[in-house]
Amino acid sequence: MGLTARIRTRDGWAVSHAVVTVTDATGTQVLRAAADDEGTVRDATVLPPGAYTVVVTAVGYAPAAAGAIVTASGRAEVGTVTLARAGGAELPPPGTWTVDPAHSAVGAVARHLGISSVRGRFTEFGATVRIAPGDVTGSRVEAVIRAASIDTGNTARDTHLRSADFLDAERHPEITYRSTGLTAAGQDRWTVHGDLTLRGVVRPVDLDLSYLGTGADPWGGTRAAFRATAELHREDFAMNYNQVVQAGIAAIGTTLRVELEVQAVQGADLPLG
Template sequence: MYTSHEAAHPSRQAEAGGPAGRRGLRALIRTKDGWPVRQAVVTVTDLTGQQVVRAEADADGVVSSGPLPGPTPETSAVAADIVAASIDTGNGMRDDHLRSPDFLNVDAYRMISYRSTGLTPAGTDRWTVHGTLTLAGVARPVDLDLAYLGTGPDPWGGLRAAFRAETELRREDFAMTYNQVVRAGVNLIGATLKVELDIQAVQGASLP
């Protein structure tokens, strides 16, 4: 019996009874001369080596399956930790002030952390990530607007996916009320901060 892992081409068409939009398997098994390989068997394994699909070709060499099992984007989770003292704006005096108790208070609160609590679709290749941001010892719910930018091979042989996320924070939500006022009552420091994240994920990679 002939077993192939090479002729599988995912199809976006959802099978009856399966979750809409989840990819199934469709393959066409042929010899070098173009003849169909009858009763060929195609197996699909996950990243741990566990078999998730085993399908046999028909008389025309066609192999197909229902939706492949596996996690959906909605079941994904995000966890991020940043060393607060690593802030770098290109100005040493400003960075020192941002590390002080007026802002990040890095001596008391070493880490900035984010933990997701859910994910909901927000359009084609877009999601809203719901989570909790802990900044300077204060934890607040923060949503991220997430966009999927594409997937491709990297120079090190990995498969890499790119994302961009954006949100806006209010300083006072994290007890950062320091400000300077110049003449005419103009504040030098804005009340809000726009956050832009460029993210790359490598398939199969795990956190240390």
């Protein structure tokens, strides 16, 4: 006998810190219960038969209401109540997520001669995402990229990009990013605030982040997918090299568009391949 309910996110994850409040037809509170670690509420309180209103609340989520009918046996099965993130923005469940470099991409795009683009990517990098419980805006990300791993598909160009004119990879082998905050920006979208260290220069850089959802992988793990973009100005990081061609057009644009496609694995054990 009593009330049972399952509290889940849109992706089906348990909301373990949810609280269920039940009121009767007069609006009087008759029951209040907390979810367990599996996001399930089980309360043995026997309620008189009738119609009740169930309100589910959890820090970081918008409240949700559902109706419940208590039968003559005193049992009320609310079923599954789905909570949406406050502000409509979603993220994976709390915990540590490790970025899988084999199934992720870190790229940059620069204008060339003012009429086309040159694309490059870094082949060696690692990152950890920590999703905070409750107030998800406390989540953080840390990433390290090997500057010398730049690859644009042209050996001479890559050698130049590793030189002191650009990445200065010998003196500054690592590019790092450490987030300082997170702001909801819409449905499944966030702005990640953080500091980028490049060529030994530290500058604040915001990432426009989209959360694409979670799912099981073939190795028995759980993965979350993200897409993020940012714009950098080379002069902010002392990359002032340029060659001006005819009519004053720069050979290489001063603005870089960073494009990230990320898969993160729950926990720290990553499969190969």
